[in-house]
Amino acid sequence: MILGGRALRKTFASELRALAPIDFAVERGEFVALVGPSGCGKSTLLRILAGLDQPDEASSLENRANPGRASFVFQEAALLPWRSALGNVELAIELDAKAASSEARRFRARDALARVGLADFAARFPHELSGGMKMRVSLARALVTDPELLFLDEPFGALDEFTRLDLDEDLRSLWRERGGTVFFVTHSIEEAVLLADRVWVFSSRPGRLVLDHRLAGLPAERKRELRRDPRYRQEVETIEAALARHREPRA
Amino acid sequence: MSWAKRLDPLWPLASIASFAEVGSRAGWWEAYLFPAPSMVVACLWEDRAEFGGAFAETLFAASLGWGIALAAGTLLALTLSLSDRVERAFRPYAVFFQTVPVVAIAPLLVIWFGFGRPTVVAAAAIVSVFPVLAAGFAGLRSASAALTDYFRLRRAGRLATLFKLRIPSAVPQLLTGARIAAGLAVIGAVVGEFVGGGGLGGVVDAATAQQRVDKVFAAVLLSTLLGFGLVSIVDAARERLLSRWLRS
Numbered sequence: 001m002i003l004g005g006r007a008l009r010k011t012f013a014s015e016l017r018a019l020a021p022i023d024f025a026v027e028r029g030e031f032v033a034l035v036g037p038s039g040c041g042k043s044t045l046l047r048i049l050a051g052l053d054q055p056d057e058a059s060s061l062e063n064r065a066n067p068g069r070a071s072f073v074f075q076e077a078a079l080l081p082w083r084s085a086l087g088n089v090e091l092a093i094e095l096d097a098k099a100a101s102s103e104a105r106r107f108r109a110r111d112a113l114a115r116v117g118l119a120d121f122a123a124r125f126p127h128e129l130s131g132g133m134k135m136r137v138s139l140a141r142a143l144v145t146d147p148e149l150l151f152l153d154e155p156f157g158a159l160d161e162f163t164r165l166d167l168d169e170d171l172r173s174l175w176r177e178r179g180g181t182v183f184f185v186t187h188s189i190e191e192a193v194l195l196a197d198r199v200w201v202f203s204s205r206p207g208r209l210v211l212d213h214r215l216a217g218l219p220a221e222r223k224r225e226l227r228r229d230p231r232y233r234q235e236v237e238t239i240e241a242a243l244a245r246h247r248e249p250r251a
Numbered sequence: 252m253s254w255a256k257r258l259d260p261l262w263p264l265a266s267i268a269s270f271a272e273v274g275s276r277a278g279w280w281e282a283y284l285f286p287a288p289s290m291v292v293a294c295l296w297e298d299r300a301e302f303g304g305a306f307a308e309t310l311f312a313a314s315l316g317w318g319i320a321l322a323a324g325t326l327l328a329l330t331l332s333l334s335d336r337v338e339r340a341f342r343p344y345a346v347f348f349q350t351v352p353v354v355a356i357a358p359l360l361v362i363w364f365g366f367g368r369p370t371v372v373a374a375a376a377i378v379s380v381f382p383v384l385a386a387g388f389a390g391l392r393s394a395s396a397a398l399t400d401y402f403r404l405r406r407a408g409r410l411a412t413l414f415k416l417r418i419p420s421a422v423p424q425l426l427t428g429a430r431i432a433a434g435l436a437v438i439g440a441v442v443g444e445f446v447g448g449g450g451l452g453g454v455v456d457a458a459t460a461q462q463r464v465d466k467v468f469a470a471v472l473l474s475t476l477l478g479f480g481l482v483s484i485v486d487a488a489r490e491r492l493l494s495r496w497l498r499s
Contacts, residue, residue: 052400072404078397082419091415095405 033192036202065149071142077134112144132163203246309450316375317436324383374443379432386428390421437478
């Protein structure tokens with residue numbers, strides 16, 4: 001187990017409970033996608049797991065990734081506008097506790113950019129990059145520190161369909177190449193099924209874990225063509241049904 | 252912009268100047284109320300040595316006061332942003348510099364700094380420090396929530412966050428503050444010269460006493476051009492520096 005929690009609960013001042021008490025465990029090397037309606041507390045859970053927020057209550061909450069070996073990709077690319085793509089990726093190494101020479105930094109950053117397909121865009125600044133490219137830089141910045149655990153919070157939600165599918169495919173194959181644990185929050189059922197091996201379904205507010213579903217029947221390699229496969233459609237329907245049962249009536 | 256478009260602002264100036272010239276010569280009003288532009292230009296030419304010296308003096312004092320305001324304002328903004336407690340304690344005093352009327356404290360400056368340049372520089376610095384402080388302070392807190400979260404997640408220390416995130420994020424706002432401060436520094440310098448003597452303010456003061464309205468107008472015209480020049484310098488710097496910040 002790399003992430004685990006018992007009886008974890010979080011309430012906000014607005015008195016709308018964000019998270020009902022939930023129990024969960026993520027094993028090392030898993031790709032978990034968390035889906036649920038907006039406002040159900042998915043991002044809250046992610047922020048708690050990453051250490052950005054505190055739960056009100058939890059009989060246990062564990063993150064066994066080594067310190068500094070967890071990375072995060074946000075809904076927005078969150079790049080420094082005054083740094084090039086390369087400089088933004090180097091930032092992750094600069095902020096590491098271990099000192100690295102500037103050549104070593106540059107080498108690793110170039111390598112990370114190449115892995116997300118941006119080898120030729122290292123010198124470009126964020127304002128010169130498309131939304132999808134910015135997200136790739138953000139992904140490279142997350143990968144360059146070789147994380148054991150990668151948190152992604154609806155990272156491709158703002159992108160157009162084609163770009164999003166490109167990034168989904170690339171994220172999946174990057175994970176297959178390098179391993180590690182991925183925790184991916186999305187409101188798209190289709191994206192969750194295309195990416196993950198295990199899908200968690202959250203109910204509407206207060207968020208409860210209503211389905212913990214392993215996608216055992218799907219191939220390990222996932223390309224967009226899979227969306228026409230009956231097995232894929234079957235999984236999407238299973239999750240849709242679970243979500244529909246636990247949604248607020250006509251929110 | 253094409254040159255023809257750049258010249259558009261000259262239209263209103265030409266219209267008003269022509270009207271003033273015709274009206275003044277035709278005797279629609281007394282020349283001592285509003286001199287003909289040709290008289291102002293003639294005066295500028297006649298006393299060019301005096302005006303040149305005064306212009307240089309005011310330029311120097313305003314620039315120095317402005318420079319002091321930039322340095323002090325930035326340092327104060329950094330200090331205020333150290334912690335919420337420091338901010339709560341000192342922010343009201345910072346507002347003091349915004350509301351202090353420089354005309355009212357100018358005599359006080361003379362008592363402290365004597366007649367002459369130090370008073371003029373102090374007046375310029377005091378009126379222009381607040382926009383720098385306010386803009387710098389806002390700028391230091393302007394980094395996006397996601398970027399701030401990112402630095403927290405990477406366990407970045409205070410210094411790393413300050414130098415790699417907060418100070419660079421503040422640059423656009425600081426330059427806006429510097430732009431406002433440039434105009435104010437010229438005003439502060441001229442007001443300081445009313446009491447401290449010298450420069451274009453001194454020329455205005457002396458010319459008023461001699462009822463030389465053409466000379467007053469000439470000096471006012473020059474101090475306006477001076478402020479315009481300083482602001483244009485900041486604008487040019489802003490455009491060069493900020494292309495990355497602004498377009499993202």
